[in-house]
Amino acid sequence: MTDSRLGRRRFLGTAAGAAVASVAAAATIPSPVSAAPAAARHREPGEPAATFRWLGTAGWRIDIGAKTILVDPYLTRFNTGLFSGAFNPATSLTVDATRIADHPGNPQTILVTHTHWDHYNDVPHIAKQSGARVFGTLTAYHLGLAYALPTSQLSPVKGGEVLDFGDYTVEVVASLHSRNGSYSLAFPGVRPAAPPRPATIADLPEGDTLAFQVTPRGGPSVFFMGASDFVERDLAGLAPDVAMIAVPNTDATHEYVPRLLAALDRPATVVPVHWDNFETALTNPPSVTTNDQARLDKFLAAVRDFAPRTQILLPQYLTPYAFG
Secondary structure, X not given: OOOEEEOXXXXXOHHHHHHHHHHHHHOOXXXXXXXXXXXXXXXXXXXXXXXXXXXXOOEEEEEEOOEEEEEOOOOOOOOOXXXXXXXXXXXXXXXXXXXXXXXOOOOOEEEOOOOOHHHHOOHHHHHHHHOOEEEEOHHHHHHHHHOOOOHHHEEEOOOOOEEEOOOEEEEEEEEEOOOOOOOOOOOOXXXXXXXXXXXXXXXXXXXXXXXXXXXXXXXXXXXEOOOOEOOHHHHOOOOOOEEEEEOOOHHHOOOHHHHHHHHOOOOOEEEEEOOOOOOOOOOOOOOOOHHHHHHHHHHHHHHHHHOOOOEEOOOOEOOEEEEO
């Protein structure tokens, strides 16, 4: 596929922009916000190029030079009844190795925001296949042990860590999970020790929540959320160029968009995530339910209202994007 080039202050790449707009129209999602033209950043010799592919839900594949990072890679996308009104907490956990196929590449690093099934289910399988090191909460660490991952592939983090991988850095940010309409959340709790191997989706609790900021050498800085709540004070000073912002239940959090974008210093580009129906096939245009569409529309309107100079990119699955 051809890379779509995004500048720090504008979604460039007319072919990519047209493709996104076409997908958006087909899914009744507003097309990207227009902004004043800006030149793409000049990359210095030796600085690795970085591409970003949306894996659906809050998942991303990031290729920085020859290195690959995954964030919350969930590709199996099995049915739990969540989107049909027949949610079954006893749904068995399964991994579809064929469906996952080559989408994750050969990662060296996997970042886990929290351990609900739609973020963690495929992580142990991908880690075993690739040898990647998994970074997450202590719950993610203990669940990794339950899946027989060696401790050499498990790194518990809390927030505040700044990890240097040579071609890129990862800043770990303490965060919060979003609240549902009842101001609660599904499967709360942590795993303070290695449990038996999980069998159902209820065996994968939230396990505390993190966010991550990934910065390739030479930029740009990209902020990743896996759930739609946050601690404003913990975001101070991050000022990312790009923010992958989770959309679910944002209407249950007070002034979600203004507070978040102000705390992040109004990123040049916002990419909404976790608005798709993640129990359908990973095909474009992404499937979105009527209720999630309405919530996404409100989110986009709030971004436009609070940060009119911020570019909005509605991503397509598995499409490589580059940010200048």
